[in-house]
Amino acid sequence: MVDxxxxxxxxxxPIGRLDHSAYLAMPRLPGLDGLRALAALAVVFFxxxxxxWDRLQGWIGVQLFxxxxxxxxxxxxxxxxxxxxxxxxxxFYLRRVFRILPVYFLLLGLTVVFVSIGGNLTDSRLADAxxxxxxxxxxxxxxxxxxxxxxxxxxEEKFYLAWPALLLLTAAVARRFxxxxxxxxxxxxxxLVGARWSSLTLHYASILAGCxxxxxxxxxxxxxxxxxxxxxxxxxxxxLGFVALQLTIVPLRDAxxxxxxxxxxxxxxxVALLLVAVVAPGPVRRALESRPMVFLGRRSYSLxxxxxxxxxxxxxxxxxxxxxxxxxxxxxxxxxxxxxxxxVERPAIRHGRRLAEPRGTATVPA
Numbered sequence: 001m002v003d004x005x006x007x008x009x010x011x012x013x014p015i016g017r018l019d020h021s022a023y024l025a026m027p028r029l030p031g032l033d034g035l036r037a038l039a040a041l042a043v044v045f046f047x048x049x050x051x052x053w054d055r056l057q058g059w060i061g062v063q064l065f066x067x068x069x070x071x072x073x074x075x076x077x078x079x080x081x082x083x084x085x086x087x088x089x090x091x092f093y094l095r096r097v098f099r100i101l102p103v104y105f106l107l108l109g110l111t112v113v114f115v116s117i118g119g120n121l122t123d124s125r126l127a128d129a130x131x132x133x134x135x136x137x138x139x140x141x142x143x144x145x146x147x148x149x150x151x152x153x154x155x156e157e158k159f160y161l162a163w164p165a166l167l168l169l170t171a172a173v174a175r176r177f178x179x180x181x182x183x184x185x186x187x188x189x190x191x192l193v194g195a196r197w198s199s200l201t202l203h204y205a206s207i208l209a210g211c212x213x214x215x216x217x218x219x220x221x222x223x224x225x226x227x228x229x230x231x232x233x234x235x236x237x238x239x240l241g242f243v244a245l246q247l248t249i250v251p252l253r254d255a256x257x258x259x260x261x262x263x264x265x266x267x268x269x270x271v272a273l274l275l276v277a278v279v280a281p282g283p284v285r286r287a288l289e290s291r292p293m294v295f296l297g298r299r300s301y302s303l304x305x306x307x308x309x310x311x312x313x314x315x316x317x318x319x320x321x322x323x324x325x326x327x328x329x330x331x332x333x334x335x336x337x338x339x340x341x342x343x344v345e346r347p348a349i350r351h352g353r354r355l356a357e358p359r360g361t362a363t364v365p366a
Contacts, residue, residue, distance in 0.1 A: 017227055033288070036297040038293075040061075046061075049326035066155065073160070078214060103301065111308070136154045146309075166183070180215055188208045196261075230281075231282075232280070299337040301337075301345070314332055
C-alpha cells in the first residue's frame with residue numbers, strides 16, 4: 001500500500017483538461033484514496049458477501065492495488081529525481097519499512113496468538129506458513145491459512161525492494177527515459193510470457209503497468225497522448241466503462257478462453273486508464289475525494305489486513321457468507337483499522353519520515 005503525495009491545494013485547478021505542467025505541480029495525486037477504499041471494500045464483500053456479490057469479483061481488485069502501487073511509487077521517485085537531482089534509496093526504504101512493517105507484524109502476531117489460543121495453529125497450517133510470512137514470501141504459500149489475505153504484501157514488498165534501485169541504476173544514462181521505458185515494456189512482455197508457467201509473474205505485470213503509466217505521464221509527449229482522458233466528460237465515461245468491466249469480469253474471462261491469466265492484463269490496462277481519469281479535475285475525482293472515501297482509503301491497508309480476523313469474530317454471531325455478514329465484517333475491520341491507523345500507522349509513518357529526512361533538509365511529499 002502506498003500513500004499518495006500530500007498537498008495543500010491539489011484541487012484548485014479549474015475544470016477542464018489537465019495540462020502537463022499542472023500535473024507535475026500537483027503536490028498530491030487526488031482521488032486515489034477513494035479508489036483504494038472501493039478496492040478494499042470490493043475484496044471484503046467478495047470474500048464474505050456470498051453469491052449476491054459474485055459479480056463484483058473483488059479478488060481482481062487486488063490487481064488495482066498493484067497497478068496503483070506501481071504508478072505511485074514511480075511517480076514519487078521520478079519527482080524526487082526531478083526536484084533533488086537524485087533518488088535517495090535509504091530514505092525510500094526507511095519510509096516503506098515504517099509504513100508497512102509495524103501494522104503487518106502486529107496483525108500477524110495477533111493472528112498467531114488467537115489461533116494458538118483456539119488450538120488451531122497446526123490444523124490451520126499457519127505454523128507451516130509462518131516462516132514465509134516472516135520474510136514476506138506470502139505469495140508462495142499455496143494453501144489457505146488465517147493470514148492468507150496477506151499474499152499481496154509478498155508481491156508488493158519485492159517490487160519495493162527492486163524497482164527504486166533499478167531506477168537509480170539507470171539515472172546516469174543520457175537517454176534514461178527511453179531506457180526505462182524499454183525496461184518496463186520488456187519486463188511486461190517477459191512476465192506475461194512467464195505467466196504460462198507461473199501465475200505469480202502476472203501480478204508483477206500489473207505493477208509494471210502502473211510504472212509504465214507513471215513514466216509516460218512524466219514526459220510531455222506521453223502526457224499529451226493521454227491528455228484527452230482528463231476531460232471531465234471523458235473521465236466519467238472511463239469510470240463508467242471500468243465499472244462495467246468490473247461487473248462483467250466472468251463473462252469476459254470466458255470469452256477470452258476461460259483463464260484468468262487473460263483477463264488480468266486487460267484489467268491492469270483499464271486501471272491505468274482509470275488512474276488518468278481519477279487524477280484529472282472533474283466529477284469522478286470529486287466523488288473519490290469525498291470525506292468518507294478519503295477516510296476509508298487512508299485506513300484501507302489496515303482494513304484489508306484485518307478482514308480475516310474481523311470475520312472470525314463476526315462469524316460467531318452472524319452466519320454467512322451473506323450481505324449482512326460482509327457489512328458486519330467491514331465495520332468490524334474498519335474499527336480495527338481506525339485504532340491501528342491512530343496508534344500504529346501514523347506514529348510509525350512519522351517516525352520513518354523523521355529518520356529518512358535529516359534535519360534542515362527540504363522534503364519531497366511522500
